[in-house]
Amino acid sequence: xxxxxxxxxxxxxxxxxxxxxxxxxxxxxxxxxxxxxxxxxxxxxxxxxxxxxxxxxxxxxxxxxxxxxxxxxxxxxxxxxxxxxxxxxxxxxxxxxxxxxxxxxxxxxxxxxxxxxxxxxxxxxxxxxxxxxxxxxxxxxxxxxxxxxxxxxxxxxxxxxxxxxxxxxxxxxxxxxxxxxxxxxxxxxxxxxxxxx
Amino acid sequence: xxxxxxxxxxxxxxxxxxxxxxxxxxxxxxxxxxxxxxxxxxxxxxxxxxxxxxxxxxxxxxxxxxxxxxxxxxxxxxxxxxxx
Numbered sequence: 001x002x003x004x005x006x007x008x009x010x011x012x013x014x015x016x017x018x019x020x021x022x023x024x025x026x027x028x029x030x031x032x033x034x035x036x037x038x039x040x041x042x043x044x045x046x047x048x049x050x051x052x053x054x055x056x057x058x059x060x061x062x063x064x065x066x067x068x069x070x071x072x073x074x075x076x077x078x079x080x081x082x083x084x085x086x087x088x089x090x091x092x093x094x095x096x097x098x099x100x101x102x103x104x105x106x107x108x109x110x111x112x113x114x115x116x117x118x119x120x121x122x123x124x125x126x127x128x129x130x131x132x133x134x135x136x137x138x139x140x141x142x143x144x145x146x147x148x149x150x151x152x153x154x155x156x157x158x159x160x161x162x163x164x165x166x167x168x169x170x171x172x173x174x175x176x177x178x179x180x181x182x183x184x185x186x187x188x189x190x191x192x193x194x195x196x197x
Numbered sequence: 198x199x200x201x202x203x204x205x206x207x208x209x210x211x212x213x214x215x216x217x218x219x220x221x222x223x224x225x226x227x228x229x230x231x232x233x234x235x236x237x238x239x240x241x242x243x244x245x246x247x248x249x250x251x252x253x254x255x256x257x258x259x260x261x262x263x264x265x266x267x268x269x270x271x272x273x274x275x276x277x278x279x280x281x
Contacts, residue, residue: 023206030215041226053238067256079275113228121221128213135209138259152261171280
């Protein structure tokens, strides 16, 4: 712990000057991201935390736009906010989990979780202290556009892309099989009961 | 906001701090909550922190490979949750 603190002091991490020169959009977006993700974790009502998660994904998409990764911003909106979040809401409302049925945990559990997450934060921050200066800044215009990304995806990353297709096929077949087997069981059980009686 | 102004004003260490905080919040949620769906959502949060860091490094170093990685991660996540 002392080594970490002395590392901080040596590299001159000063929280007063850290936020001064940042542009306003970045500050507002980061603030909103952290706030809404905290609400995801702490909210009692699962539906509220799903909505907060959607908002977090929107702010992360805005971060992608700030980083000039336009393709990823659009894909993030479509995949996460469009498909996955609707799926979460659907499951929550279908299974009627939206009531506050969560068993109450003791305070110790929360304290232990906070200590674990906090020490994780400290260690990753300390480990990345040197990285920021080591990264070479190499501005390339239009790297996140669909054209550039598609070129890379279909030349150097063709094999992983096709493997992903196979994986999607396997998942589709698996989910169809699982759904069908459930139906067969539902049909079989009443028949056996009928034969027994 | 053009690319160069971002390079001059936001260091990559700020993105590192932001995504580290997001990752830790997700980790706290995984450890703290007991509802299965909220657990999945916290894992989503951690994955998004990693995606943000990948994209930041990819933009700052001028290399498109990081964004391809993010694309694959998104595909796998959608696969996972849809088969759930």
